[in-house]
Structure formats: C-alpha cells, structure tokens
Amino acid sequence: MDYRDSPEEAAFRARLRAWLAENAAQFRATGDEYWHQAGRWHVALYEAGFFGLSWPKKYGGHELPPVYDVILDEELALAGAPPRPSLGYLVHGLDRHGSEELALRFLPGMINGTERWCQGFSEPGAGSDLASLTTRAERDGDEYVIHGHKIWTSYSDVADWCLLLARTDPDAPRHRGISAFVVWMHQPGVEQRPLKMINGVSAEFGQVIFDGARVPATNMVGRPGDGWKLAMTVVGHEREPSTLGYAARYRKTVRALAAAVAERGAEPPDDLRWAAVQAEMLRLHVRRRLSEQLDGITHTSDGSLDKLLMTWVEQSVGHAALTVSGTRDPEMLATYLYSRAQSVMGGTSQIQKNIIAGRILGLPTA
Amino acid sequence: MDVRLTTEQRELRDAAARLADGLGPQSVLALVDDDRVARAEKAVAEAGWRTLRSDGASGVEVALVVEELARGLVDVPLAGPLLADDLYARLKAAGGGAGARGEAAEALTAAAAGAATLAVGGVAADAKGMRALLELAGTEVRAGLVGATAEGVDLTRLVAEPAGPLVPVGELGADDAARWRALALVVTTADMLGAARGALRLAVEYAKVRSQYGHPIGSYQAVAHPLAEGLALVEGSVSVLRHAAWAVDELDPAAAVHAALVAKVYTERAARTICETCIQVHGGIGNTWECLAHVFLRRVLTSAELFPARLEEIDCGLS
Numbered sequence: 102m103d104y105r106d107s108p109e110e111a112a113f114r115a116r117l118r119a120w121l122a123e124n125a126a127q128f129r130a131t132g133d134e135y136w137h138q139a140g141r142w143h144v145a146l147y148e149a150g151f152f153g154l155s156w157p158k159k160y161g162g163h164e165l166p167p168v169y170d171v172i173l174d175e176e177l178a179l180a181g182a183p184p185r186p187s188l189g190y191l192v193h194g195l196d197r198h199g200s201e202e203l204a205l206r207f208l209p210g211m212i213n214g215t216e217r218w219c220q221g222f223s224e225p226g227a228g229s230d231l232a233s234l235t236t237r238a239e240r241d242g243d244e245y246v247i248h249g250h251k252i253w254t255s256y257s258d259v260a261d262w263c264l265l266l267a268r269t270d271p272d273a274p275r276h277r278g279i280s281a282f283v284v285w286m287h288q289p290g291v292e293q294r295p296l297k298m299i300n301g302v303s304a305e306f307g308q309v310i311f312d313g314a315r316v317p318a319t320n321m322v323g324r325p326g327d328g329w330k331l332a333m334t335v336v337g338h339e340r341e342p343s344t345l346g347y348a349a350r351y352r353k354t355v356r357a358l359a360a361a362v363a364e365r366g367a368e369p370p371d372d373l374r375w376a377a378v379q380a381e382m383l384r385l386h387v388r389r390r391l392s393e394q395l396d397g398i399t400h401t402s403d404g405s406l407d408k409l410l411m412t413w414v415e416q417s418v419g420h421a422a423l424t425v426s427g428t429r430d431p432e433m434l435a436t437y438l439y440s441r442a443q444s445v446m447g448g449t450s451q452i453q454k455n456i457i458a459g460r461i462l463g464l465p466t467a
Numbered sequence: 468m469d470v471r472l473t474t475e476q477r478e479l480r481d482a483a484a485r486l487a488d489g490l491g492p493q494s495v496l497a498l499v500d501d502d503r504v505a506r507a508e509k510a511v512a513e514a515g516w517r518t519l520r521s522d523g524a525s526g527v528e529v530a531l532v533v534e535e536l537a538r539g540l541v542d543v544p545l546a547g548p549l550l551a552d553d554l555y556a557r558l559k560a561a562g563g564g565a566g567a568r569g570e571a572a573e574a575l576t577a578a579a580a581g582a583a584t585l586a587v588g589g590v591a592a593d594a595k596g597m598r599a600l601l602e603l604a605g606t607e608v609r610a611g612l613v614g615a616t617a618e619g620v621d622l623t624r625l626v627a628e629p630a631g632p633l634v635p636v637g638e639l640g641a642d643d644a645a646r647w648r649a650l651a652l653v654v655t656t657a658d659m660l661g662a663a664r665g666a667l668r669l670a671v672e673y674a675k676v677r678s679q680y681g682h683p684i685g686s687y688q689a690v691a692h693p694l695a696e697g698l699a700l701v702e703g704s705v706s707v708l709r710h711a712a713w714a715v716d717e718l719d720p721a722a723a724v725h726a727a728l729v730a731k732v733y734t735e736r737a738a739r740t741i742c743e744t745c746i747q748v749h750g751g752i753g754n755t756w757e758c759l760a761h762v763f764l765r766r767v768l769t770s771a772e773l774f775p776a777r778l779e780e781i782d783c784g785l786s
C-alpha cells in the first residue's frame with residue numbers, strides 16, 4: 102500500500118499542473134456560464150491529453166490505471182478549474198451493453214467531446230419508479246418511432262445524442278419491456294423545453310418531448326428488452342463519485358470559502374471545518390474505490406453507499422457556503438441551492454437507503 | 468401563568484390567515500400577477516397592519532400577523548414598515564426628529580403617514596411601494612428617501628437603496644434601542660416560522676397526491692418521518708417565539724433580547740430544515756424555479772440574515 106504518487110504518476114501530475122496553470126483561468130467553474138462552456142472545457146481537457154484517462158485506447162482513451170482520475174480531480178480542485186466532464190456512466194453503459202460496432206461508432210465522439218450527450222430516462226410520472234416509464238418506441242420497418250415525455254434531462258439543450266429508455270413491448274412485465282436507444286436530437290419530433298433550477302441556472306436540465314422522432318433499429322443498445330439492465334449499469338455508475346469527479350468541485354468550494362474567511366481575518370466557522378473534513382473523506386474514498394478497480398472489482402449496489410457519502414459532502418459544503426457567505430455572494434448562494442439537488446439526481450437519498458437496507462444489509466421489507 | 472392566546476389575538480391571527488390564503492401567491496407564476504398583488508396591497512393597507520405598533524398592538528399580535536402573512540408568502544411589505552413604524556414612534560417619544568430638514572424631513576413625514584420601511588446597513592429589504600427609510604445604527608436613528616429598488620434573493624420582497632446618504636434624525640435611549648432590537652428579532656423570527664409552516668404544508672399536500680411504485684409517497688416512512696419531524700420543529704418554534712414576542716413588551720430589555728435570540732436561533736435551524744425537507748419531498752420538481760419550495764426557503768434565508776442571531780451570542784447560563 103502506498104498513498105504516494107509513483108514516478109509516472111508524479112510526472113503526470115506535474116504536466117497536468119503546468120497545463121492547468123496556463124489554461125484553467127479562462128473557464129468559469131459555476132453558474133450558467135459554466136454549463137455553456139462545458140463543451141469547450143471538455144474538448145480542451147481532452148486535446149491536452151487529460152481526459153478519458155482510464156478508458157480503452159480504441160475509444161480514444163489512454164488506458165491508464167483508474168487512479169489517474171484521482172490525480173485529475175485533485176489538480177482540478179487545486180487549480181480552481183471546472184470538474185472533469187461527468188459522463189463516465191454513459192461510457193460504461195454503452196461499452197457494457199452495446200455491440201462493439203455501436204461502441205466504436207459512438208464512444209470516441211462522446212469521450213473526445215465532439216459529440217454531446219444526454220440521458221433520457223426520467224419522466225414526469227416515472228422518477229424514483231423508473232420502470233413505470235411510458236415513452237414508447239414502435240417498430241416501423243428499419244426504424245423505431247418514439248413518442249413520450251422526458252424530464253430533468255441534463256444538458257439536453259446542447260446534446261447531439263440522447264441515450265433513451267423507451268418501452269418496446271407494452272405486454273411484457275414492466276422491467277422487461279424496456280429497450281435503450283441512441284437517438285439523434287436534431288430532428289423534427291424532438292422538442293426541447295428548458296427548465297430553470299432553484300439557483301436560477303437554466304442550462305442544467307430540461308424537458309424533451311418526443312413526438313414521432315425516428316431512430317434506426319441499429320441504434321438500439323443491446324437487444325429488445327435489455328433497456329433495464331443498461332439503466333441499472335448507468336445509474337450504478339452515476340452514483341459513484343469516482344466516476345463523476347465531483348470531489349474536485351467540493352474541495353474547490355471549501356478552498357474558496359476558507360480564503361473568504363481568511364480575508365476577513367476571521368476564524369473558520371465549525372460548518373466550514375466540517376465541510377473540509379467531509380471533502381477530505383471523499384477524496385480518500387475515491388482513492389480507495391479507484392484502487393479497488395485495479396483488482397477488477399466493480400461496485401454495484403455499493404454505488405448507493407458512495408452516492409450517500411457524496412451527497413452528505415455536497416450538502417455540508419452547501420451549508421458551509423451559507424454560513425460563510427450568507428445570501429450576499431450570489432455564487433455561494435447558488436452553490437448552496439444546487440447542493441439540494443444532489444439528494445435527488447441519480448436516484449434520491451431515500452431510494453439509496455432503500456437499496457442499502459434491502460440489497461446490502463439484507464433487511465426485510467414490510 | 469396562562470400563555471394561551473386571547474380571543475382577540477386568535478381573531479387577529481385568523482383574519483391574517485384568511486388574507487394570506489386568499490391573496491398570497493399560490494404558485495411561482497402568481498408572483499407576477501399584478502392584479503393579485505394590488506389586491507393584497509389594498510387589503511394589507513386597509514387592515515392597518517403596518518402601523519400595528521403605533522396603534523398599540525403588543526409584540527404577540529405583531530408576531531401573529533407577520534407569521535400568517537409569511538405562511539402565505541404574501542408579497543407586499545409588512546415586516547419592514549412595521550419595524551419602521553415602531554422606530555418612528557420611539558423616536559417621537561424620545562423627542563427626536565424635530566430639527567430634520569430636506570429629505571430627512573420628507574422621510575419623517577412619510578414615516579408619520581406609515582409609508583416608511585426599515586433599512587439595515589443602508590439597504591431596505593422590504594421596500595415595495597415605500598417612500599422613506601428609517602434605520603437604527605447603535606442608538607442613532609437615521610432617515611432618508613427610497614432610491615432604486617431591485618429584486619433580491621427573496622422573490623416576495625423588493626430591496627431598495629437609499630436615494631442619498633441616510634441622515635441622523637435623533638437618538639434613542641439604550642433600553643429603547645434594545646427593546647426595538649428584540650422586536651426586530653421577533654418579527655423576522657415570525658416571518659421564518661410562517662414561511663416554514665407554508666413549506667411544510669406544501670410538502671405534506673404533495674406527499675398525499677404524488678404516487679411512485681403505486682402508492683402515495685407519503686405512505687413511505689422515509690418521506691413521512693421528515694414531515695412529521697417538521698411539524699415537531701414548528702411546535703418547538705411556536706413555543707420559543709411566543710415567549711419572545713411577549714417578552715418584547717413585558718420583560719426588561721436585556722431579557723427581551725435574550726428571549727428573542729433564543730427564538731431566532733432555534734427557529735432559523737428549524738425553518739431551514741423544513742424548507743430543505745420540502746424540496747426533497749418534491750424530488751426533481753422541488754429543485755426547479757416553478758415550485759414554491761425555494762420561494763419559502765429564500766424568504767427564510769433573508770429573514771434569518773436581516774437581524775442575525777448567532778449561537779455564540781446566547782448566554783445559556785453555562786459560563
């Protein structure tokens with residue numbers, strides 16, 4: 102066991118730090134502006150050789166050990182840069198459930214940032230209970246025709262492609278009648294309705310109405326009825342801070358708050374100290390999880406534990422922001438308000454606890 | 468000892484509750500319904516609640532009205548003008564204001580007519596339609612006219628800058644200033660409590676009608692328990708606030724301030740927790756602008772900050 106960088110890791114860290122010193126300042130790390138620049142940030146990071154670190158070379162990745170993502174997160178936090186683009190869960194979903202052909206067609210563009218993606222799972226009536234989704238895909242020759250209403254679809258306004266769940270067999274048991282598709286967003290029959298978050302940001306998520314949108318049957322991921330399995334892979338990874346890279350964002354905020362307190366010549370309040378401890382826990386937790394991947398361990402329901410830990414960190418940081426800056430600093434107020442969404446997105450905290458209690462602890466249900 | 472509300476107090480509370488239920492915004496969209504806002508403005512003005520203090524109302528009565536209007540997110544000025552009215556009455560009683568000229572004199576005339584709101588640190592948090600500003604800095608009363616108004620963090624109130632620098636118009640005695648501070652803490656606490664109750668009701672109603680997995684979400688203990696805790700927090704807050712509201716007029720100034728600090732610290736934590744629960748119970752929709760949950764939260768956050776109470780300030784008899 103060694104928490105220190107190997108010589109190769111240290112060299113990577115040094116190169117990354119130097120690049121960030123040159124390039125990070127032009128990218129804003131919060132607010133609507135952050136979302137608007139997210140695409141440019143992604144491409145810049147990729148082109149400099151710092152994104153897709155652990156993914157296969159055939160998809161444009163670097164095939165480095167997973168721990169390189171920790172180094173990336175740490176250096177991004179230190180530089181006050183935006184977090185790494187969080188799309189690892191989509192990469193995992195396509196890689197694991199799609200054909201080689203489909204993966205080779207879509208993963209390179211996703212990873213290098215030239216094609217933007219969104220995840221069309223949730224619907225107005227199907228949130229926690231995702232399997233109740235009613236969007237339908239009906240076969241018409243070589244194509245499927247989509248009708249339905251998706252909501253909370255992050256980055257839908259800038260997405261070129263949507264990883265969509267739709268019901269292909271209304272008569273099958275509800276988990277088995279769902280299939281997954283890669284749908285082109287720029288076509289008639291796809292309507293975007295933006296949503297504004299409580300922090301005022303309107304570029305985070307939106308509603309997408311599919312009314313006769315078409316998708317080639319070859320864009321189905323896996324086989325008909327495989328959609329639920331893919332969904333479980335995707336949400337499993339969507340719950341892992343090691344996949345998302347949010348740890349960087351939390352540590353950056355803690356550092357900014359500490360600087361604000363120091364500027365006033367004040368003592369850090371307990372809320373801020375606690376947030377710092379929480380953020381450090383997450384950094385170390387991600388180190389442990391990514392190291393475990395060296396053994397080929399992939400976590401499934403453990404993602405729910407990680408998600409809960411990550412949520413507590415984000416919301417502690419949010420409370421620290423409120424304690425230090427109150428409502429006076431719009432950026433910190435937005436950080437606090439955004440932190441409330443962490444216990445909802447990717448499956449609510451209540452659902453994570455149900456999963457932990459039922460599947461990990463084996464507790465009986467009522 | 469009998470700390471129940473009197474019949475008159477209950478009637479006043481019910482009247483305020485009716486106004487809030489009838490004229491408060493029932494949705495985020497309704498916030499920009501000018502016709503509704505005009506009717507709410509007329510009703511609050513006619514009820515005379517902005518001058519409750521100079522009309523002889525106790526801290527308890529003031530707190531009841533403020534709480535109910537906040538529960539309904541009533542988006543016309545109340546807390547600001549109420550506190551300015553009390554401050555003006557104290558200024559007059561202390562013989563202040565006599566030598567004021569120009570804008571300060573105009574401001575005092577407006578204050579006498581109930582058209583002044585309160586400034587804190589040179590900014591007014593509750594200024595929609597108000598003409599003048601009064602501020603208490605230490606024991607010095609300052610006055611001025613309202614300048615530019617803007618939307619702030621709280622979507623139910625407008626903030627305003629003074630038109631020019633606020634001008635000293637008189638002094639209060641230390642006791643008087645402390646008692647006024649106790650009232651300000653009580654009024655902002657009542658505002659938070661009202662908003663928290665409104666948020667709790669919104670969440671409880673939603674938990675009854677939103678279904679997932681074939682059952683109303685309120686049937687899941689993970690949803691039901693935080694809501695039940697919310698109600699317990701409301702009850703605790705009512706108890707500390709009622710005492711503080713009574714203390715404003717009945718205890719010596721230091722004790723009144725102490726009671727108010729206890730009430731504010733307790734209620735602030737309770738109210739924030741309840742608003743966060745309200746967002747959580749709503750799931751995705753609770754994190755969108757269109758859901759009233761954040762409007763309640765924003766009101767709580769601004770009222771908490773208006774006269775901040777910090778735990779460290781409270782002497783718990785431990786030292």
Ligand SMILES: Cc1cc2nc3c(=O)[nH]c(=O)nc-3n(C[C@H](O)[C@H](O)[C@H](O)COP(=O)(O)OP(=O)(O)OC[C@H]3O[C@@H](n4cnc5c(N)ncnc54)[C@H](O)[C@@H]3O)c2cc1C
Nearest residue numbers: 222223228229253255446447449451684687689747750751
């Ligand atoms: C910022 C953000 C980004 C998102 N991005 C995406 C995206 O890109 N793509 C996508 O498909 N979705 C996305 N989502 C949607 C997210 O997955 C859902 O909001 C979430 O699963 C909850 O669903 P819901 O909003 O319908 O709430 P509901 O399921 O209606 O839940 C309401 C409340 O009931 C509780 N509840 C429900 N069922 C139970 C139960 N059985 N036991 C206990 N409590 C229960 C919940 O915990 C919650 O508190 C995003 C959400 C947010 C907030």
